[in-house]
Amino acid sequence: MPSGALHRVVYMSTAVGVLRAEELDRIYLRANSANTQAGITGLMLFYEGVFLHLLEGPAAGVSSLMERIRRDRRHSNLIVLEAGRAEERMFADTPLRFVAARNLTGREKQAFTDLRKAVSARPALLGPPAPGADNGLGDFIASF
Numbered sequence: 001m002p003s004g005a006l007h008r009v010v011y012m013s014t015a016v017g018v019l020r021a022e023e024l025d026r027i028y029l030r031a032n033s034a035n036t037q038a039g040i041t042g043l044m045l046f047y048e049g050v051f052l053h054l055l056e057g058p059a060a061g062v063s064s065l066m067e068r069i070r071r072d073r074r075h076s077n078l079i080v081l082e083a084g085r086a087e088e089r090m091f092a093d094t095p096l097r098f099v100a101a102r103n104l105t106g107r108e109k110q111a112f113t114d115l116r117k118a119v120s121a122r123p124a125l126l127g128p129p130a131p132g133a134d135n136g137l138g139d140f141i142a143s144f
Contacts (some may be wrong), residue, residue, distance in 0.1 A: 040058075
C-alpha cells in the first residue's frame with residue numbers, strides 16, 4: 001500500500017443522464033481495480049441519480065482521483081462534504097464498497113434523501129457547517 005498521511009474526501013454529485021445497472025457495475029469494477037493499485041479504499045452509494053462517495057488513502061492518491069472525478073463528464077454538481085486528514089480508515093476491508101439503490105433498505109433510502117436535502121440547503125447558508133455539524137453524514141456513512 002502506498003505510504004503517506006491518510007486523507008479522506010466525501011462528496012455528492014449528480015449523474016449526468018441515466019446510468020443503467022450495467023454502467024454502474026462497469027464503473028465499480030474499474031474503480032475497484034484502480035483503488036487497489038492506489039491504496040485507496042472507500043464507499044460509493046448511488047440512489048435516485050445521486051452519488052455519495054467516500055475516498056480514503058494517501059493524500060496524493062486521493063487528490064489525483066478527485067481531479068479525475070471532477071473531469072468525468074458523468075458527474076455534475078459535485079459538492080465536497082468533507083475533506084482532510086483521517087486517523088483511520090472507515091472501509092479498510094475493501095477497495096470500494098458499492099451500494100446501489102436496489103440494495104438500500106427503506107430506512108437507508110430515507111436517510112440518503114434527508115442527507116441530500118440537507119446538503120442542497122447548505123449552499124444557501126453562509127460558510128461551511130459548524131464543527132461537528134455534519135448533517136448526519138458521519139452516522140449515515142458509518143451504517144455501511
